[in-house]
Amino acid sequence: xxxxxxxxxxxxxxxxxxxxxxxxxxxxxxxxxxxxxxxxxxxxxxxxxxxxxxxxxxxxxxxxxxxxxxxxxxxxxxxxxxxxxxxxxxxxxxxxxxxxxxxxxxxxxxxxxxxxxxxxxxxxxxxxxxxxxxxxxxxxxxxxxxxxxxxxxxxxxxxxxxxxxxxxxxxxxxxxxxxxxxxxxxxxxxxxxxxxxxxxxxxxxxxxxxxxxxxxxxxxxxxxxxxxxxxxxxxxxxxxxxxxxxxxxxxxxxxxxxxxxxxxxxxxxxxxxxxxxxxxxxxxxxxxxxxxxxxxxxxxxxxxxxxxxxxxxxxxxxxxxxxxxxxxxxxxxxxxxxxxxxxxxxxxxxxxxxxxxxxxxxxxxxxxxxxxxxxxxxxxxxxxxxxxxxxxxxxxxxxxxxxxxxxxxxxxxxxxxxxxxxxxxxxxxxxxxxxxxxxxxxx
Amino acid sequence: xxxxxxxxxxxxxxxxxxxxxxxxxxxxxxxxxxxxxxxxxxxxxxxxxxxxxxxxxxxxxxxxxxxxxxxxxxxxxxxxxxxxxxxxxxxxxxxxxxxxxxxxxxxxxxxxxxxxxxxxxxxxxxxxxxxxxxxxxxxxxxxxxxxxxxxxxxxxxxxxxxxxxxxxxxxxxxxxxxxxxxxxxxxxxxxxxxxxxxxxxxxxxxxxxxxxxxxxxxxxxxxxxxxxxxxxxxxxxxxxxxxxxxxxxxxxxxxxxxxxxxxxxxxxxxxxxxxxxxxxxxxxxxxxxxxxxxxxxxxxxxxxxxxxxxxxxxxxxxxxxxxxxxxxxxxxxxxxxxxxxxxxxxxxxxxxxxxxxxxxxxxxxxxxxxxxxxxxxx
Numbered sequence: 001x002x003x004x005x006x007x008x009x010x011x012x013x014x015x016x017x018x019x020x021x022x023x024x025x026x027x028x029x030x031x032x033x034x035x036x037x038x039x040x041x042x043x044x045x046x047x048x049x050x051x052x053x054x055x056x057x058x059x060x061x062x063x064x065x066x067x068x069x070x071x072x073x074x075x076x077x078x079x080x081x082x083x084x085x086x087x088x089x090x091x092x093x094x095x096x097x098x099x100x101x102x103x104x105x106x107x108x109x110x111x112x113x114x115x116x117x118x119x120x121x122x123x124x125x126x127x128x129x130x131x132x133x134x135x136x137x138x139x140x141x142x143x144x145x146x147x148x149x150x151x152x153x154x155x156x157x158x159x160x161x162x163x164x165x166x167x168x169x170x171x172x173x174x175x176x177x178x179x180x181x182x183x184x185x186x187x188x189x190x191x192x193x194x195x196x197x198x199x200x201x202x203x204x205x206x207x208x209x210x211x212x213x214x215x216x217x218x219x220x221x222x223x224x225x226x227x228x229x230x231x232x233x234x235x236x237x238x239x240x241x242x243x244x245x246x247x248x249x250x251x252x253x254x255x256x257x258x259x260x261x262x263x264x265x266x267x268x269x270x271x272x273x274x275x276x277x278x279x280x281x282x283x284x285x286x287x288x289x290x291x292x293x294x295x296x297x298x299x300x301x302x303x304x305x306x307x308x309x310x311x312x313x314x315x316x317x318x319x320x321x322x323x324x325x326x327x328x329x330x331x332x333x334x335x336x337x338x339x340x341x342x343x344x345x346x347x348x349x350x351x352x353x354x355x356x357x358x359x360x361x362x363x364x365x366x367x368x369x370x371x372x373x374x375x376x377x378x379x380x381x382x383x384x385x386x387x388x389x390x391x392x393x394x395x396x397x398x399x400x401x402x403x404x405x406x407x408x409x410x411x412x413x414x415x416x417x418x419x420x421x422x423x424x425x426x427x428x429x430x431x432x433x434x435x436x437x438x439x440x441x442x443x
Numbered sequence: 444x445x446x447x448x449x450x451x452x453x454x455x456x457x458x459x460x461x462x463x464x465x466x467x468x469x470x471x472x473x474x475x476x477x478x479x480x481x482x483x484x485x486x487x488x489x490x491x492x493x494x495x496x497x498x499x500x501x502x503x504x505x506x507x508x509x510x511x512x513x514x515x516x517x518x519x520x521x522x523x524x525x526x527x528x529x530x531x532x533x534x535x536x537x538x539x540x541x542x543x544x545x546x547x548x549x550x551x552x553x554x555x556x557x558x559x560x561x562x563x564x565x566x567x568x569x570x571x572x573x574x575x576x577x578x579x580x581x582x583x584x585x586x587x588x589x590x591x592x593x594x595x596x597x598x599x600x601x602x603x604x605x606x607x608x609x610x611x612x613x614x615x616x617x618x619x620x621x622x623x624x625x626x627x628x629x630x631x632x633x634x635x636x637x638x639x640x641x642x643x644x645x646x647x648x649x650x651x652x653x654x655x656x657x658x659x660x661x662x663x664x665x666x667x668x669x670x671x672x673x674x675x676x677x678x679x680x681x682x683x684x685x686x687x688x689x690x691x692x693x694x695x696x697x698x699x700x701x702x703x704x705x706x707x708x709x710x711x712x713x714x715x716x717x718x719x720x721x722x723x724x725x726x727x728x729x730x731x732x733x734x735x736x737x738x739x740x741x742x743x744x745x746x747x748x749x750x751x752x753x754x755x756x757x758x759x760x761x762x763x764x765x766x767x768x769x770x771x772x773x774x775x776x777x778x779x780x781x782x783x784x785x786x787x788x789x790x791x792x793x794x795x796x797x798x799x800x801x802x803x804x805x806x807x808x809x810x811x812x813x814x815x816x817x818x819x820x821x
Contacts, residue, residue: 341803357694
């Protein structure tokens, strides 16, 4: 009885909290910045010719388990899809047909990202999540063409959860990125910074310093502290302006030091603007357009729980996280390792003993080969594909084995998988890959 | 969502770290203080440009000029004597060419020298059936067709065209089956084609030599290590050349992709029969590139400065191992694939080990990506 009462009271309390009126400005700023940035990112992708090299040229794609039905849609299909997403990003920015644009952007962008695992980047996952959330957010209720054309009623205020959910998402990204850095390699060995920084000695002023080990430690520790705590400083009114200055400097620094990470720094600089609140003019109550949904608290709690549990799933696996990469993706692990591999595959016909060495370049793009060579789930998918190809070439019962050498964070390259195991019959999925050999640290 | 209050000391901590970060960047502007842990990349690149790359191209240029003289003598009077004479200069030019293969970026990359001078077929083509244009084969049908019709443009960017010129086509024209006899039929056209092929090689090499005089500054002043930078290019090319060695140069014609079925005619310098010697020259030039000539201003020394001495020693030892194994394979290489298969097999194993070291350990240690797109750094 008391329990029921408690649940009911909590429900009422949460309903009040999440529906408190707050200024719409942070949301509107976010919408405009996000739309513009996505527009720029997608144009950049297009101009670099990556649609062709990544989605049209390759004959084989590393699909996500469960999403094997997602395939590239060829030329001009892929270009049309990109165009649709580009237009959607502009519409989001302008706030025109906002909800439809957000849906098109989310579905289109996510479809593209699900085509090939080798293109996975944490910030692409972030963009998918944010665009999913934006479908549900009233970010077009002010400074938008939707309100200008009276397609929707404008509003000065929005329910608190609509701004809060984006802040929560950013908190998840930063804090998990920080927690991921609390490991031996990062803190004690200062790896991979110790490897990466000397390669940046061309930078003006600071360049010669990058050979020094203490600088690698400074970068590592400062980076970890930044990721762990920046959100808290952004949430606090007094520290917010200084904290945002840090955000700008930190991410610009990463953009200068590690240009390979692409648009990520700019995405974060723009996104963290959401922490700046806006002043409410006039009415401090929510307009009646925002109907209270009694299921909303549970949807939010469920989303939050998933966001917290997914990055923690690695705890369920026995292997070395960076080596086995089980539970590695979708967990905000960025800049954590210098990993490279060389993979030599062989196909053998069981009965006749005929042996064929595989030329990876025949089947994979350089990016695909590089990614596959160090990640067990892709190794299995490739082996299965090779078995299929050789079956078609008339080989009965092809056995696919591989001699793969991988180096991780400065440790010498070593055999990655059991070279006697037929990889084409291994399962991909949630279970531990027991055919991946244990990691031996030898620096 | 106003979740947690700020711990006051925290902001000071971050501010402190920040100040520390910036104060150290000020210190570094002190000129003249050479840190023992640092490495002079500009000096390294200058060494590569002035002592290795430019001299190697200049030597190739001289040897191509000598080749032209030899080719002309052969064309004027085709005989076994002039054939033997031209083989000497052909071999010399080919050996010099092996020395610059690893520098296939900058001017040579722009000129697509590797496509037009010694086409390997690229890494994406496999050796699974006969008749496919792959490896260092020649497209004799296209060559004969060009000669008969007299209607050809050697600058066209086309696979058949790559296979109709450069050292391999020259080998076919000079030393191929009934080479001398063929010059007695349709002589004028054949002589013209022969001279056009060798002249095209000269044009390409001359342009690259003259381009390097200006490219040199671009090369030595870019001390970055990212994709497309001089350091990035050299490390990538070292790995790529080893991939070529494992693939089109030795492994694939040897039958590694084809259950031991040998593709003799797709091996390098098939008609001149000097494939093994060329492979030896290539691997020695790779070692020389890794070391940087004398040793104190090369990739090898750079590795040592990064405290990767063991790795460096292992790579050097593996280079010597591979050199020994390749030199043990007698010429013609195409015959050794069947006659001395065990020796080729041994070399192949060691080649793969060296490729692994360069592609994983060395590129990783130097922070050089073998990639072309954004990444998480993971």
